[in-house]
Amino acid sequence: MPVKIIIAWLALCWMPACFAVQDADAPKQTVRTISSGDMLHWAAGLLVVLAVFFFCVWGMRKLSGISTHGSEKMRVVGALSLGVREKVILLQVGRKQLVLGVTPGRIDALHVLEGEDCLNNNDCMDAGAAAGQDSKFSAIVKQVMKGQANG
Template sequence: MVWRSLVFLIFSLQSSWLFAETVSGAVAANPSTGLVYKEPFNSGAISQLALGLIVVIGLIFTLAWLLRRYSGLPGQNKSLQIVAALPLSAREKVVLVQAGEQQLLLGVAPGRVNLLASYDNPLIEVGQKGDFAVKLQQALSRVKQE
């Protein structure tokens, strides 16, 4: 309801502004008919177009910044994060997720997520750089040996 009122207000202000501009800067082409001719590409129209474009682009950038800044959903927890991911094919991948003190190895495919393994001791420390595939193979070989 608020959006409808806002759109109505904008269009009514715009139409009254254009009407006032037409009356003030108009030249009568034919006085007997009362037709009004106004040059469509004058400096005022071009500057108005440029100013409107700058305002719209500025509004887009402002909204994008606000969305990026305040996109956090309520209830998000920083202790749940993706440590590493390994694509297996175009649509499947293996993801190592840090959930509190545990690390979970998840198989992710379109439409489903499967728990492959759960580790109490971390396979990879959060923020540690390294070759995930090699460490995953080492961890899987340790699991098979046990």
């Protein structure tokens, strides 16, 4: 047991002394101070990184506005607010019309209108042809909104 203690003591005491002798022979490096040129380089690098980040954000906003090939076949025909957070929306998808109930946490398909059941038969026959015309549903929504504005 005393042999292990002696070896451990020699290892702990002599090893740092050996490294200290080697470090004393090596040339010492001077500590470099931070200059204003270094600060300008860091600031310029930070500005470049931020500029690239904001350019990417701007590009993503612009690209999200690009319509895809099939998006012309889907449009909101009308909407009616039932409360502060609840709405009923009439959505034209191709030749079908969907009546959707929209709440903050959920969207439910209330009814699907096809063919003769569509609120505006011109829209069901040709979805893109009557885009500028008001449907019966949107006329009712406008009338209700005028009534709320007057009352």
